[in-house]
Amino acid sequence: MDDTKRYERLLERYRNGDLSRRTFLGLIGAAGTVAGVTGGPFAALRRHAQAATPEQVRFDGWGGVVSEAFREYAFEPYTKKTGIDVVDGTFGGADEYLARVKASQPGEFNIAHLSGVFDYVRYHNLELSTELNEDNIPNLKNVITALTDVFRNVTDGTLSAVPYDYGTTSLAYNRKYISDEEIKEKGAKILIDPAYEGKIGGWGEWKTRIWYGALQTDQDPNGIEDMDAVWDAIRTHRDLALKYWGSGAELMSLLAEEEIYVTEGWSGRIKALQDEGHDLGYYDPPGGLGWQECLFVLKGSPMAACEELLNFMLEPEVAIAVAEGQNYPPALDPTKVELSEKVKKLPAFDPTGTLSGLNFFDPPYWNSNEAEWSKTFGRVQKGY
Amino acid sequence: MASLDPQEKPLRPWALLSPALTAILLLLVIPVCFIAVYSFWLRTATGADIAGFHLDNWAEVLGDAFYRDILGFTIWIAFATTVICALVGYIPAYFIAMTQFRHKAYLLLLLMLPFWISYIIRTMSWINILGTSGVVNVGLQWLGLTDEPIQMLYNQWTVIIGLVHFLLPFMILNVYVSLYAIDRNLIDAARSLGSTPWQAFTEVTLPLSLPGLAAGSLLCFVLAAGTYITPLVLGGPTDAMFANLVFDAIITQLNWPLGSALSLVLLALLGVLVAVYNRFAGMGQIAKSFG
CATH class of the missing domain: 3.40.190.10 (Periplasmic binding protein-like II)
Known part of the structure; x- marks a missing residue:
């Protein structure tokens, strides 16, 4: 929530004569009271809960070498460049992470390194998706089109995530x-x-x-x-x-x-x-x-800061460095961006930028069977 | 001098108890009520929940043999762990209680040392001990006793070993407190009346230490039955316990209503056990162990 803009809008309406002085001061006072009552004590709690403020963005990923690569090649340079801190969390699996998000308040978690289209659909169905302003992510034009298209099909032509690797x-x-x-x-x-x-x-x-x-x-x-x-x-x-x-x-x-x-x-x-x-x-x-991973922006996140981070992470230098660090090819189209020799030798790398040689989960098919199959697997796994 | 008669100030006991009652209400009663309400909801295919009063989850949990079998396995693992803890833990507890060693406090401190290390790390340490390239296998091969590594990890016995490792200090402490409180004159009297040392132990020491043994057993059983990490780290594909079912329902299937019903079943089972113990032994014995 961008409070600054809201106050500016109030001030503009007051200057334009749309608000009386009494109403203007009353609204500012009410906003101040709300901020004082909820902001003080809860801000302290929120800090401990590692929720994001516009000065900080929370990112959750898979840990291990993947998170190390993100930290070294993306987050630290991003913080140096923008002054926005990246709070770096990890999860063991997408299911576990979804349960945490479901139990949290909007805005507590911001960007997640999710696995594939399956999760994209699931998060969207649970109304956790957002609508990215693609004008704020110019580097998106370098991404393999096939990877973004599958997301657009789910969210009516818009994106709640950017593809990042596969x-x-x-x-x-x-x-x-x-x-x-x-x-x-x-x-x-x-x-x-x-x-x-x-x-x-x-x-x-x-x-x-x-x-x-x-x-x-x-x-x-x-x-x-x-x-x-x-x-x-x-x-x-x-x-x-x-x-x-x-x-x-x-x-x-x-x-x-x-x-x-x-x-x-x-x-x-x-x-x-x-x-x-x-x-x-x-x-x-x-x-x-085969699978692709995306950087998914969750509902309630500070969008401008998140979009800036996504654009930074899609900078070819950053995306290539992260790819080399985590050993997964980036979502950048090799026909549009010159990738390093090391990236070209990574397993699963597709030089054509079409990914036609890989087999992916068909989201409608797998999502429609999720409830029954995940439950049955839980039983089979334990000896049934 | 102010009167302590509760008749004069009937609200005083409640005022004194209010911090503890508030904590119990907020941290235990209300969350359990939430879980109870949730257990009657239903989960949709998309993961969203339907509020209402539906008995489907309870019918499934109570009527499905799958859950009963896993509950049976959980009770077996907890029982085996408790028995081993009792047998293995009694000896050091006896030693610490009876020794004339001047620095007995250090021995008790040693019991506490494992708690300084994370439970997960302690559990995972068994991989380095029993694994293919672990200490035991390397030692056996070095001694020429085996030609190739023996597969010792990832079965129900390693789950039990991990749990015994975790729970043994609880058993030792409880038994120690019980043994320490025994009047030594009783043992001397038994000996002076002709008992052998073994008879004095079985007729005097052991019966008098039973409350501590029971308290330790209760703690071990309850903690073992509710474990989740140990079977995950040290168990094989089919060594899941009841808490793993709760995890699966809530985390993997996003079925919080079913997970709530499952967790209440476990809570009820362990609650009955604690109630039975309290009826016959009283909870005071456990309180003694924690000073």
Whole structure:
């Protein structure tokens, strides 16, 4: 809420003669009283709750190397340039974050690094979306059009988020135990291969499990016909798996410590492990899962400050630096912006800027099944 | 001198109690009422809630075998943890209570040391102990006892180990307080009347320490049954406990009404347990342990 502008509007109306002196002073006095009563005590609480003021913006992301990249390459330079602080929070998953947002007051959370179109639709359906003023984000013109179009389709041509990066959730495997030839031959079915019982991992997230269940039963994940077969594949995987991992850090730990030999994994995290010297392979099986991430502005946020931060983060220098830091290709169109050699070598990078080679969740299909499938997965995951 | 007769100033006890009653009202009663109201709401497909009085969540929670089974597993884990804590915790409690060591206070301080470290860190430390490249596996291989790492992590036993690690100090403290309060003359009398040391222990010391053992067991059981982190960190795919169901309902499915009903079921179960304990042993024993 921009109080300054509201006072200025009052002053302008008074100067124009639209308000009497008595009314003008009365309104200012009332505003002062409200600010005094609610502002004093609650401002202190709000500070502790890390809510945003126009001098500060709250950003929540995935933690780990991703947040480190944001902090180093985006937030610190942004604060130096604009004087606006970025309060940097993290979450373990989009579900957990949504529950926190749902329990908060509007304005407490501002920008979130959300996963894909699925979350964009979900947040919009819960009336948490905003309407960005694209004139304030000129760097948006450099973004891959296909990525923004899917958002515009959801929010009637407007945007509540800017696409920021993309990646894949494909098969990560320890080369000491599994050869490149074997992974190519078995594809997603290696995750239900009894030969690796107790050495298989998997993300304990319903969408990913169902996607891979569909691949393991030779079905189209965006048009599953035999759901029972998918649940059976998920059960088989569950019984063979050592553990469902719940965060990028846990995924990296399980692979690095050789607790598991194979799992599906996030391309950037696997690249980080490879860069550390771990002999891991990463393979996109046919129908492998691609995703895009966006910077979503939540309802009640200080829009001007948020738009300025989004524009700053889409500056090619910043976006490229963050991409190199977090190991995910930026949403910038390679045909419009010259990307670095390091970015071009990142897993999942698409030089055409169309992303036509990746498979994404079909939002209407997955959102319409969310309630039933997430609940059923909760049961299957626990032994049913 | 001011009169202490409550008949003269009947509101005085309430005035003195009002800070505590206010805290209980604001921090416990009202939140539980909110949860109770929420449990009768319904969740829509988009995640929004429908207010009203609907029994669907309760019918599901009370009628579905899935929830009963997980509740049964939770009770089993909490029971096993409590029994192990009682067996393992009695010995150090006995030692601390009976030792003539001059600096007994330091031994009690050692019991408190684990609390200086985050519960999550303490739980995760077992990964470095029991993991494939953990201390135990490396030690076994170094000694030539095994050729390759043994898979010890991510099952219900590691969940129990993690919980015992967390809850043992609660048990030891409760038993210690009980043992420390025993009149030593009773043990001497038993010995002088011909009891062996073992008989003196089983006939005098153990029965007199039972209130402490019961208080420690209650605390361990209640805390273990409500745990969420330990099965998440140290459990396998199917080692979920009841609190994990609450997490799933509220966080993953955004179904707060169902999550509310589930949390009230757990609250009711543990509440009954505490009420039974209070009926037979009294809550005073637990208060003694915390000074």
